[in-house]
Amino acid sequence: MSKLKLLVVDDEVDFAEFVADVAENMDFDVISTDDPTEVKTLSLQNLNIIVLDLFMPNIDGIELLRLLSKSKSNASIVLMSGKDKGVLHSAQKIAEEQDITVLGVLQKPFFAQQLEVILAKYVDESPQRKLGSFLLPSAKEISSAIVNKDLFVVYQPQINITNRKVIGVEALVRWKHSERGLIPPDIFIPIAEGNNLIKDISTFVTKTSIRQQAEWLKNGIDLRMSINMSPKILTDLDMPEKLSSCAKEMGANIKNIVIEVTETALMSDVVRYMDILARLKMKGFNLSIDDFGTGYSSLQQLIRAPFNELKIDQAFIKNIDTDKECKTITAISIMLAHKLGMTVVAEGIETESVWNILRELKCDEGQGYWMAKPMLPEEIEAWKDNWDKT
Numbered sequence: 001m002s003k004l005k006l007l008v009v010d011d012e013v014d015f016a017e018f019v020a021d022v023a024e025n026m027d028f029d030v031i032s033t034d035d036p037t038e039v040k041t042l043s044l045q046n047l048n049i050i051v052l053d054l055f056m057p058n059i060d061g062i063e064l065l066r067l068l069s070k071s072k073s074n075a076s077i078v079l080m081s082g083k084d085k086g087v088l089h090s091a092q093k094i095a096e097e098q099d100i101t102v103l104g105v106l107q108k109p110f111f112a113q114q115l116e117v118i119l120a121k122y123v124d125e126s127p128q129r130k131l132g133s134f135l136l137p138s139a140k141e142i143s144s145a146i147v148n149k150d151l152f153v154v155y156q157p158q159i160n161i162t163n164r165k166v167i168g169v170e171a172l173v174r175w176k177h178s179e180r181g182l183i184p185p186d187i188f189i190p191i192a193e194g195n196n197l198i199k200d201i202s203t204f205v206t207k208t209s210i211r212q213q214a215e216w217l218k219n220g221i222d223l224r225m226s227i228n229m230s231p232k233i234l235t236d237l238d239m240p241e242k243l244s245s246c247a248k249e250m251g252a253n254i255k256n257i258v259i260e261v262t263e264t265a266l267m268s269d270v271v272r273y274m275d276i277l278a279r280l281k282m283k284g285f286n287l288s289i290d291d292f293g294t295g296y297s298s299l300q301q302l303i304r305a306p307f308n309e310l311k312i313d314q315a316f317i318k319n320i321d322t323d324k325e326c327k328t329i330t331a332i333s334i335m336l337a338h339k340l341g342m343t344v345v346a347e348g349i350e351t352e353s354v355w356n357i358l359r360e361l362k363c364d365e366g367q368g369y370w371m372a373k374p375m376l377p378e379e380i381e382a383w384k385d386n387w388d389k390t
């Protein structure tokens, strides 16, 4: 069987090589160029995938998309950019309007596995192709990881930026694979979501973290517990009742439990979704909108949903001290959230200078490697004692 053909176009030679390596490992036949004008001379008809950098000298990615559409190539596209996600999403829309299939968008830098997830989608969907010696976990492996209890939960502190008090923690799932080591949730959660396994993972994380909150509470440590909820879980109308009885059974403090959902969840079945969110709120849970700024929710949707917390995505926070655009988006998000009566949490604080800017911008709370990485539950207490002293 002939190999799938992939073209990489990126003026950053190192990056083009990185993409080519990943694709070659997945058994693609790869052509790579750092000169975008060369694309005009290539035969585009035989290509399966083009991985395209948006910002290049002489000819930009959007111009290349137009060229591609004219060439009647059937290639699917992966868009990459080192700039903000907004441009990536605009480019995606432009491509789709020209009937070009966009497999995915990637903000640089990214991990090999993120690209693999996107390319694997193509391989999976194209007939008669199989994955070969490929690294992504299968649904079967995820399923055995759940059964074999290879999943565990770590907790990352969230801190009040004004008075430095530890407010709570976010529960983050981990998978310790016997051969491959730690597999990050960004890799296996999407596969679990696509294979009806997310409910089992969610039940595990929810029970574990709520039990943990109750245990800390017994030891006199009243920490708020934030739990990520996949949009796939927010379609189960019984979910608020189940969650509430689980919390009561375990002796947890519902008022100190936050359910985090991403903006993308808002896009599908809005009525059912609002029903579930409203009932979660009525039962006393807090609701947080996660990764704010990266999705497509409209202001109207945001105002109508009963969120009381907004988490600004780390893509904006990380560079807030060097990138004016990121700082503006963050400042406006904080203002908007405060006007709507919401608390703001900044994700991805990696330096003191970012922390200081967020304090100036009146951001309420923060989470990030500068203060603490996600930790095992038994590490939290010692970390907290230490933090409280500084």
Ligand code: C2E
Residues within 6 Å of the ligand: 156, 171, 172, 173, 184, 185, 186, 189, 202, 205, 228, 229, 230, 260, 290, 291, 314, 347, 348, 349, 350, 367, 368, 369, 370, 374
């Ligand atoms: P998220 O909910 O936005 O979680 C924050 C992510 O940012 C975590 O990655 C955390 O480790 C990372 N992070 C925090 N501070 C910093 C920092 O200063 N620098 C950098 N570079 N990263 C930082 P993690 O644990 O890999 O989780 C990734 C995503 O996977 C989460 O993003 C969440 O969407 C999803 N996820 C994790 N656990 C669960 C879960 O139990 N259920 C569901 N449905 N999704 C989960």
Ligand code: MG
Residues within 6 Å of the ligand: 170, 228, 260, 290
């Ligand atoms: Mg989260």
Ligand code: MG
Residues within 6 Å of the ligand: 290, 291, 311, 313, 314, 347
């Ligand atoms: Mg987030």
